[in-house]
Amino acid sequence: MVATYDTKTDYKVIGNSPIRHDGVDKVTGRAIYGGDVKAPGLIWGDVLRSPHAHARIKSIDTSAAEAMDGVFAVLTHGDFPQTDDKTIDAGEGTVNLRRGQSNVMADKKVHYKGHVVAAVAAVDRNTAQVAAQAIKVEYEVLPAISDVDAAMAEGAPQILDGLVGDHLGESVENTNVARVFRHEFGNVDDAFANSDLVIERTVSMSMVHQGYIEPHNATAIWGQDDNLTVWSSTQGSFGVRSQVAGLLHHPESKIKVNYVEIGGGFGGKTVVYLAPIAALLSRKAGGRPVKLVMDRSSVFEATGPAPGGKIRMKIGVNKDGKIQAADTDLMLEAGGFPGSAVGAAAICVFACYNLPVSRITGYDVLVNKPKSAAYRAPGSPQASFAIETVIDEICDELGFDKIQFRLDNAAHEGTRRGDGVQFIRVGLEECLVAAKESDHWNSPLGDAPAGKKRGRGIASAYWMNGGGKSTCDLMLQDDGTVMLNEGSADIGGTRTSIAMQAAEVLGIPVEDFHPSIPDTESIGFTGVTGGSRTTYTTGLAAYNAAQKLVVELKSRVADLWETEASNVEFADGVFSANGDSIGIQELAGKLDPTGGPATATASVNLAEAGNAYGVQICDLEVDLETGKTDVVRYTAIQDVGKAVHPQYAEGQIQGGVVQGLGWALNEEYFITDDGAMANRSFLDYRMPTSLDMPMIDTIMVEVPNPLHPYGVRGIGEVPICPPLSAAAQAIKEAVGKPFYELPVKPGRILEAQND
């Protein structure tokens, strides 16, 4: 049973924007991030990475490194315990332990350039670097496979030894396609035959990186009693614990993961890379604390990217403006091991539309690039680019208003999503209406200066949001303040958005809360900060804990006043019964005779999350001589359910938009013929800077999520999706040519003009 709520509307705390509790720490340099961890006797680790994108390891000679002064330990894949093919949950996606081990440190083959082959621990960072480079590896170099076409070609060399693909239920050997799956409703061929217009296009996009500013890091101490202590920049301490436990065959109860602040993740810090290496190095170095920090080129070459790939999209429509059917093939790059975001892409691809007939076929394709990881609404941006590109062409072709067409075909409560799930109350229509009525949509584009042209694009997108497991503890203090412990890594102000929900229940000012995020020994299991789940799920845990605390306090009040708890009322922070009343903060100091400290804890495991929709409008200007684009105006409309902390809610939307614009206009993995990433620095992998972007306007629509007492929906991910198509359609309008390949970089714009 899924609980649903009648949302309240009169709030005292929710909907305000208090200063975040960890704010002063973060503007004064006092906050401790993973790289800032110190421990007595700390030594440094470093790794040796493969210079080849695809090769068999013939031999590894570690003798020179081992003989070096100041070296304490050297590690290769053989030092890892044997694992089997067990699959565990890693928060946003799953990890097959045997392949996970091979990704952390290569076994017999390297699957991408930058794949870790060996590691060392030494007295300082420089010595560790020199020692790692002294390890000699002999490779048999194999042809590098860099895109889905090459990977799926007849006779392509197999990247993962022994992979047996699951192709629509059939076992297929000697393949790079780990999985083919399908969601199908109705007969698409018949529906296309009966459509007035059918448009089919194939779009493609490059791999892109999450681009968090803080590189991966880990520090570990493997005690002589086999108690393992870990610090690591992560979206979820419990995810680190379960992965380290699985990869190293070590009991979870003997692993303590300390919370450290995280310098951005966007999905890319749900997977472990360095923590198991630090742990094994520490064990080999006699329990010395070992720290590793990844360099930036390795972050690009060996962690996290979002899949590139190819998407075929076919849509049939009638002249009355109703979509008849849609059919898509989603081919996404998993990277060097199985597991791209294609499953989520399939859920999202048609979710903005009410389709009577649809077919979705997904392909999870291995290529010799880093194993892809979650990146903000994983799979949905790519899918949104594909469908919105074709929808835009349909509107152009048949002269439909681009918002009205979307309204006429919009998904709403009861609509069947492409994978068969029926929607509860969702807010896409409200977003489209808000877009239609927006100042931006109703303002002229304005004139471009000489030599430039302007265009406007609009696109919509969907993300299902996440639920899962979270825990929150509340401890009312004698002075009426509240200690709040919760397990969610705080990447964007969630200590405060979670505390606000408990504050709303208790009628205590949120400034009187001290929210903190303890280590894995000191709080119940809480999933990763990802999937737009944190303010919704951990917030609900805080709400439930606060409700439990109210129940507890009612019985304490009943004790004090010698009455029955059922006679005690609680409203707006005040307990009352039989004409007596007392404020909750005053009560806090009078609890000793009633049994001492009042605490409450709540854990939740939410199966559903309530869905998010966004619609965005992009005006940009194209320099016809250079192909350079400048976004001149941008409006992001989103159903946020209820904005708990409007400033940080808006910040999530603005940040997502700018990441999406980077993806649309500029960012890509530029892969050489031998499979290397040529642009592996922030200079060459050019993310948007402050100079590239205008202010990002937002319109927050609030259609309450029926699954949350305050109507909260996850908000962080969906805003990254629409910019890919919104920007591409704006460029199409400006230069009069469509673009089917991302990024729409200056060179592509110039080429299109010269065609």
Place this chain on the structure above:
Amino acid sequence: MTTNSPSKVHVTTTINGQQHELLVPPYMSLLDTLRELIGLTGTKEGCLDGNCGACTVSVDGRIVDSCLVLGAEVNGKNVNTVEGMATPEGLHPLQQAFLEEAALQCGICTPGFLVAAKGLLDNEPSPSEGRIRHWLAGNLCRCTGYDKIVRAVQKAID
């Protein structure tokens, strides 16, 4: 470089108004000198090649990427980091404005942005939006999309 590398360099420098006498390995960046030798970890490592600005500090009033400066180079100079911005009287107006405008999410780039923005406002009392965006273009933020950072700097001007 190994532990057997050339002898350390004697450096006398003023960091956030306090004089320090240090023995710095000749290869050690100012970033690592601050973080590892002094223990001032407010200055962050993002890329180690001068492209993200997370390690921005001020040296004799000029902002630099401390990963591109050697610790040995700051002998006799005045270094200011994010830890030196607040005073016993309170936060610097930029720090306060970043809090009030929600100009940080994960916070890893924040120290660099604050030091860089201070470098601007110390010399130009009322820069335009375009000037602020140009000045801060050497500092990458992946969370905010820059909107609230620019607004916070504008607020600190007022």
